[in-house]
Amino acid sequence: MATIEESEKRAPWVLLSPALVTIALLLVVPVMFIVVYSFWLRTSVGGVEPAFSLANWREALTDRFYLDILISTVRIAAITTIVCALVGYPVAYFVARAKGVNRGFLLLLLMLPFWVSYIIRTMSWINILGVSGAVNSLLLSIGLIDEPVQMLYNEATVILGLVHFLLPFMILNTYVSLDGIDRALEDAANSLGANPMQTFWEVTLPLSVPGLAAGSVLCFVLGAGTYITPIVLGGPTDAMFANLVFEAIITQLDWPLGAVLSLMLLVVLGAVVLVYNRFMGLGHIAKGIG
Amino acid sequence: MDDTKRYERLREMFGNGDIGRRKFLGLLGAAGAAYGVQMPFGNMAFAQDVSEVRFDGWGGVVSEAFREKAFDPYTKKTGIEVVDGTFGSGDEYLARVKTAQEGEYNIAHLSGVFDYARYHNLGFSTSLNTDNIPNLDLVIPKLVDVFRAVSGDQLSCVPYDYGTTGLAYNRKYISDEEMKEQGARILLNEKYKGKIGGWSDWRTRIWYGALQTDQDPNNIQDMDAVWDAIRTHRDLALKYWGSGAELMSLLAEEEIYVTEGWSGRIYALQEQGHDIGYYDPPNGFGWQECLFVIKGSPLGAVEELLNFMLAPETSIAVAEAQNYPPALDPSKVDLGSKIPKLPAFDPTGTLDGLTFANPDYWNGNEAEWSKMFGRVQKGY
Numbered sequence: 001m002a003t004i005e006e007s008e009k010r011a012p013w014v015l016l017s018p019a020l021v022t023i024a025l026l027l028v029v030p031v032m033f034i035v036v037y038s039f040w041l042r043t044s045v046g047g048v049e050p051a052f053s054l055a056n057w058r059e060a061l062t063d064r065f066y067l068d069i070l071i072s073t074v075r076i077a078a079i080t081t082i083v084c085a086l087v088g089y090p091v092a093y094f095v096a097r098a099k100g101v102n103r104g105f106l107l108l109l110l111m112l113p114f115w116v117s118y119i120i121r122t123m124s125w126i127n128i129l130g131v132s133g134a135v136n137s138l139l140l141s142i143g144l145i146d147e148p149v150q151m152l153y154n155e156a157t158v159i160l161g162l163v164h165f166l167l168p169f170m171i172l173n174t175y176v177s178l179d180g181i182d183r184a185l186e187d188a189a190n191s192l193g194a195n196p197m198q199t200f201w202e203v204t205l206p207l208s209v210p211g212l213a214a215g216s217v218l219c220f221v222l223g224a225g226t227y228i229t230p231i232v233l234g235g236p237t238d239a240m241f242a243n244l245v246f247e248a249i250i251t252q253l254d255w256p257l258g259a260v261l262s263l264m265l266l267v268v269l270g271a272v273v274l275v276y277n278r279f280m281g282l283g284h285i286a287k288g289i290g
Numbered sequence: 291m292d293d294t295k296r297y298e299r300l301r302e303m304f305g306n307g308d309i310g311r312r313k314f315l316g317l318l319g320a321a322g323a324a325y326g327v328q329m330p331f332g333n334m335a336f337a338q339d340v341s342e343v344r345f346d347g348w349g350g351v352v353s354e355a356f357r358e359k360a361f362d363p364y365t366k367k368t369g370i371e372v373v374d375g376t377f378g379s380g381d382e383y384l385a386r387v388k389t390a391q392e393g394e395y396n397i398a399h400l401s402g403v404f405d406y407a408r409y410h411n412l413g414f415s416t417s418l419n420t421d422n423i424p425n426l427d428l429v430i431p432k433l434v435d436v437f438r439a440v441s442g443d444q445l446s447c448v449p450y451d452y453g454t455t456g457l458a459y460n461r462k463y464i465s466d467e468e469m470k471e472q473g474a475r476i477l478l479n480e481k482y483k484g485k486i487g488g489w490s491d492w493r494t495r496i497w498y499g500a501l502q503t504d505q506d507p508n509n510i511q512d513m514d515a516v517w518d519a520i521r522t523h524r525d526l527a528l529k530y531w532g533s534g535a536e537l538m539s540l541l542a543e544e545e546i547y548v549t550e551g552w553s554g555r556i557y558a559l560q561e562q563g564h565d566i567g568y569y570d571p572p573n574g575f576g577w578q579e580c581l582f583v584i585k586g587s588p589l590g591a592v593e594e595l596l597n598f599m600l601a602p603e604t605s606i607a608v609a610e611a612q613n614y615p616p617a618l619d620p621s622k623v624d625l626g627s628k629i630p631k632l633p634a635f636d637p638t639g640t641l642d643g644l645t646f647a648n649p650d651y652w653n654g655n656e657a658e659w660s661k662m663f664g665r666v667q668k669g670y
Binding site: 003042044045046047065069076085130131132152153231237239241244247248249250251252253254 | 379381382384385388408411412482490524525526527529530532536539543544562565638653656660661664665668669670
């Protein structure tokens with residue numbers, strides 16, 4: 001009996017072992033490497049010198065520059081998330097309420113952006129909002145403006161690019177949540193005298209919050225970690241924290257400082273995910289992207 | 291008999307029932323183990339039997355020129371494939387090389403002696419046998435000497451072309467006279483706010499900051515004034531560009547009217563019919579590019595490729611396609627009719643008219659200046 005019991009206890013671990021090994025090799029080990037690097041030092045020619053120094057941590061945590069960019073990154077990611085939620089919710093609601101072939105078609109449309117490279121999608125805004133882009137050409141041709149309006153290369157276009165990139169994640173997560181709501185509950189609210197608006201505010205919206213939150217945490221984490229969008233659509237000062245990591249590692253060849261900055265971003269984003277997990281549970285995210 | 295044939299015979303014997311399943315699988319396993327054991331030594335044995343060489347360059351029209359005018363003819367002649375990759379900056383490429391296995395990257399189209407020095411100082415250089423590269427004798431001697439000086443008389447590269455980072459401007463909005471009058475300071479002119487661009491490269495920004503504050507870029511005395519000039523430029527600029535393609539797009543689409551630009555890319559824009567002017571201000575940023583061979587590369591094949599690329603017919607064809615003058619000495623080689631018209635071309639072969647970055651000076655300040663520029667660039 002004891003043998004069967006032991007083997008039953010072992011079974012889940014045996015079944016999980018491929019996933020655990022994969023996570024260990026692809027996530028835990030690289031992060032450990034980054035932690036080790038963070039205590040090393042940059043040599044004068046751009047190499048690394050094994051050491052145990054807190055100099056990089058001290059610099060990153062006490063220098064206002066890094067903190068300011070981190071705050072700016074969090075702000076941009078938060079604005080992006082809010083815009084995604086405001087724009088994405090009605091779309092998700094519409095898809096969830098669509099029937100038959102229409103719903104399948106709309107879901108297919110939501111998936112379409114994933115088939116095109118993120119960089120290409122980001123760069124497409126240059127052709128839309130550029131001085132000789134589609135919007136300016138249209139406005140000029142109908143005589144609404146006399147000369148092209150400069151719309152690109154500022155924080156607003158960075159947020160626009162991020163919304164474009166992240167909106168499908170928000171819509172899909174919210175859709176899953178809305179689709180899972182028992183329609184009988186809405187009918188019950190109606191039969192008890194609630195008008196459609198009251199039904200939405202008091203039944204539908206609260207029940208769809210888990211999906212909305214899952215979409216929000218995904219949008220926030222992915223948005224805060226991006227560095228391509230500010231490079232392509234941002235102006236000279238529109239950098240995000242991931243750009244600092246890129247510059248430390250690639251331009252300055254300061255891998256130890258880059259490791260510290262990576263870990264700082266990881267801690268901030270990890271904290272957001274932990275807070276989400278505490279109140280909502282990570283299972284909702286898996287539903288949305290699975 | 292090769293391994294594939296042995297396997298096919300074995301499989302045939304198994305199929306005919308001459309050997310049992312257990313024996314078939316056992317022999318396969320033994321073959322696999324033997325192959326695994328001999329692999330490290332096998333690699334050494336095959337080292338001279340090179341079938342491909344990896345080349346990394348700047349992408350865009352430059353890569354197209356190399357592919358069409360050099361690599362394809364070389365492969366046709368030797369049977370050795372040239373696998374070409376691209377990079378956006380020398381810094382980015384160095385980070386890649388640092389993390390790669392020895393031999394993974396072979397030749398890089400590096401810009402500037404300072405890059406050569408960085409790679410050498412990090413231990414990525416090798417020692418070429420120049421006897422295997424006879425066409426090196428056709429190269430401007432000054433270009434070879436500066437590399438030899440860095441790596442102790444050894445060479446880990448061959449010079450290939452040169453150019454400048456001068457001022458590019460849209461003639462519809464800025465006249466040639468205005469450009470000559472203002473020089474590098476035009477990038478600080480309030481009149482063009484929102485229509486100014488600049489390369490997001492710390493060296494270029496500091497070089498132009500030095501010019502804008504009347505200082506020698508190879509001996510800057512007042513660094514604070516340079517940072518202030520960079521800040522002023524940043525506040526007037528619409529965008530820092532990060533690649534030649536982006537530079538060309540910003541100018542061609544009239545998103546910006548003036549920026550620094552790479553001479554060959556601006557010439558390419560002019561060839562396409564865009565009315566873009568190009569002006570090298572006094573002490574403008576000159577640079578020479580080389581084909582750098584990375585430690586661990588198959589030297590025989592690489593030297594053969596370098597010699598092929600330095601052959602006048604190849605070198606001139608590449609230069610005409612990428613719009614940068616070749617490193618060939620005009621006093622030794624007839625460079626044809628197009629090259630003398632290219633910006634930055636020096637008909638004397640002395641290159642005395644160009645100012646190059648002093649590698650010791652710039653690499654000595656790299657850590658501090660690249661970091662500081664990262665801050666200034668972001669509004670500090």
